[in-house]
Amino acid sequence: MSMILAGLLAAALMPSAAAQEPDVAKQAQAALKPVPAEAAAPSPASAVTAPVLERGDVEAWLDGFLPYALASGDIAGAVVVVVKDGRTLLQKGYGHADLATRAPVDPEATLFRPGSVSKLFTWTAVMQLVEQGKLDLDADVNRYIDFEIPARDGKPVTLRQVLTHTAGFEEQIRALIITDPKKVVPLGEALKHWVPGRIHAPGGTPAYSNYATALAGYIVERVSGEPFDAYIARHIFEPLGMDSSSFSQPLPPVLLERMAKGYRKASDGEPQDYEFISLAPAGSLAATGADMARFMIAHLGGGAFGDARILGAETARTMHSQGQASIGPLNRMMLGFYETSVNGRRAIAHGGDTQWFHSDLQLFLDDGVGIFVSMNSSGRDGATGHIRGALVRGFADRYFPAPPANHPGVSAEDAKLHARQIAGAYTSSRRPDGTFLSLANLLGAVKVAPDKDGTISVSIALAPSGAPKKWREVAPYLWQDTAGADRLAAEVVDGRVTRFSMEPYAPIMVFQRPAGWRSPALLLPLLGLSLAILLLTVLAWPISVLVRRYYGVPYRLSGADARAHRLARIAALAVLLAMGAVLGLVVGMLSNLSMTSTDTDGLIIAIRLLATLVLPIGAALAAWSAWQALRSRRRLLAKAWAVALALSCLFLLWIGITQHVIGFGASY
Structure with a gap:
């Protein structure tokens, strides 16, 4: 779920392209490769003085930051946890878990929805089975499942690609988040309903994928012989003592009663329905801040939490350090975590978003420090994204500062x-x-x-x-x-x-x-122009009738010319309505995630069928009308407009074909 709308609007690593870069770009990127953390750290003489990372200072800093940030962002509540050197340094709730009862956020008792931070548990489960020799990161995933993921360029999907989001899958959105528990389907059924196309060459282009993560969870389920949520409970939650966490849907009643309410905005005061994730391994976790602290400590401790161990030390190091290179020197995707190294400090992280909960988890590996934050409201104008970004960045700058980087610059x-x-x-x-x-x-x-x-x-x-x-x-x-x-x-x-x-x-x-x-810079203006021509044609129809009646002017066209003229206007109206319905549907789905539920399938099929019938017929009628106009004695302007209308209808037909509007079905 992380950044799903941004992904759609945009909607967030490549050897193949790098090999074609001109020498100047190659040289620049080679010179700017990230240096090891120990080499990047400032010398004692140049080090920036930082406050000591201890409970009192962290609490004072958070108390000065979060209450105002939540109020300004119109957010009901938040939980923050900081761990250091194998123990919880600070865990604290801010604001309210339930606005109606004014129940405060309790980091020990209140459950939040970490969204895509859930993926870290899925990746950990995969690495457990890799460690046991039951999974191979570089094997074809079809070895482990009961349906087929087609090859791309003759290459299969591997778990390594899945963990680094380079399997090449296009985005899948249908029924990602729903509110009716009766519509939650088994994981295997959800995956088999529609396999997204592989639109990128495998292993080279990062394309974040909830489907791929759920596929990894399904592999865990099949190889272990346990339902995914049961596997996580037995092999991760139980060893770590995370007794207030669950991937189960619906949530067990004893945990549901402690679940924070989700809100659009705190000022609305209206709690939203519990969100069910159809691809559960990608984001269905519910957990307390205290439990998330245990998970962070285990990863910072090389897979160990006290006497318990969820990963071998070498497996944990592999998970934290092997990655897929990004563009130039930018931070990379590790095996499940994404790199967020800053100020010369090695760091890995994962963010997460449902509609109402927004979270981030950050680990400073060489410092033994982790921080987790989760908020239970969408807030005002993207406030949650700015708050969690400023919180984690402010934390790094306060406790792990570094002198400004010395870049050579350009002319x-x-x-x-x-x-x-x-x-x-x-x-x-x-x-x-x-x-x-x-x-x-x-x-x-x-x-x-x-x-x-x-x-x-x-x-x-x-x-x-x-x-x-x-x-x-x-x-x-x-x-x-x-x-x-x-x-x-x-x-x-x-x-x-x-x-x-x-x-x-x-x-x-x-x-x-x-x-x-395919460039939006070309297609979007042409789309707008085509729709404008259709709209003006439709508006001119009744206006011309009224003008002729007012002045007593007869309709001058007759025979085939008159039929062509009338049919062109009918075609313009039909195409405008069909394309308007399609665009309205897409915009509605982008702005309201509830429209991507299965309840909308019938509407989607109906609109696509309408477009499939109307766009080709409308284009044919408009083209025939333009041909008749060119052969007639109409004025030059009328002929030019008929041609413009035909071109507009043909362009919209082309859009309908190339953008897959024409067709049947509701898989997306």
């Missing part, structure tokens, strides 16, 4: 040249591609714009104020946020930027420049 001329090269419209690698929801790639294209001073801005990278962040080039094809430490890097082929990514998205998605005929 003003090169900065402006490279800004022009990267400018344009991009689509996210994490996207729907073979279904009608591929229209989201047009409506939510990621745009990079050059600024006059040589900096660039990215449409989805916004500061807490809502203004676009500015990125300044600090080395060839490497930019840095002017107000922070996040970096942006691009891959270049023959002087042209083909794709880029930026932190924190880099481990899980890249942004690719589409081929010209």
Whole structure:
């Protein structure tokens, strides 16, 4: 679930592309490879003085940050846990778990929904079975399942690709989050309903996938012989003493009564329904902050929590350190965790979002420190994302500061040249591609714009104020946020930027420049123009009738010419309604996740059938009408408009075909 809407609107690692980069880009990226943490750490003489990481200081800092942040963001409550050196340093609740009863958040008792942080438990389970020799990270996953994942370019999906989100799957959204427990289907059934297409070459392009994670959970279930939730309870929760955690759906009553309510905004005061995750291993966990502390301690301790052990030390090191390279020097995707190294400190993490709960877990591996935060409201204008980002970054800057990085920089001329090269419209690698929801790639294209001073801005990278962040080039094809430490890097082929990514998205998605005929920069204006021509044609129909009646002017066309004229207007109305219904459906689904439930299947099928019938017939009628107009004695303007209408209908038919609107079914 992590960043699902961003993925859709955008909607967040590549040897194959890097091999084609020009020498200057290769040299720049080679020079900017991340250095080991010990080499990057400042010398004692240059070290920045930091407060001691102890309970009193952390609590005072959090008390000064979170209450105001939650109030400003219109968020009901939060839990924060900090662990250090194998013990819980601080666990604290802020705000309310239930606004109606004013029940406070209790880190020991109140359960939150960590969303995609759940994946870390799935990955841990996979690595347990790898350690036991029951799974092979590099084997074809079809060896372990009872249905087939088709090969791509002759290459199968492997668990290593699944753990690094490089299996190449397109995004799957249908029934990801539902509110009716009766509609929760068994994991295997959910996976077999529709296998997403593999739109990227395996092992090279990161594309975050809930489906792939659920597939890994299904493999755990089949190989272990235990239901997935039972396996996690027995092999992870029980050894760690996590007795207030569960993947089960519905949640056991004894835990459900302690579950924090989820809210859109605290000011609304209306609790939302419990969210059921159809691909449970990807995000169905419910847990207390205290339990999450135990999980963090185990991973920081090389798989051990006291006398209990969930992973061997070498397996834990492998999980934390083996990764898939990102673009240039950007943070990588490890085996399940994504790298978030900052200030010269090695760090791994995972974030998570349902509709109402928003969480983050961060581990500073070499420092034995972890921090977990979860909030139970969506809040105002993306506040949760800004709060958790500022919290984790502020924590790192306070307790693990470092001098500013010394980058060589680039000339003003090169900065402006490279800004022009990267400018344009991009689509996210994490996207729907073979279904009608591929229209989201047009409506939510990621745009990079050059600024006059040589900096660039990215449409989805916004500061807490809502203004676009500015990125300044600090080395060839490497930019840095002017107000922070996040970096942006691009891959270049023959002087042209083909794709880029930026932190924190880099481990899980890249942004690719589409081929010209698929470019949103071209298609979106043509889509708008075509719809405008249809709308003006439809509006002109009754207006011309009224004008003729008012002035007593007869309808001048007759015979085939009159029929063609009338049919063209009918076609314009039908195509406009059909395409409007499709676009309205897509926009509605992007803005309201409940519309992706199975309840909408009938509506989706009906709208697609309407488009399948109307778009080809409408295009044929408009083309015939244009042919009749060109042969007639109509005025030049009337002929030109008839041709424009025909081209508009033909273009919308082409959109319907290439964006998979035409067809039948509700798999997406």
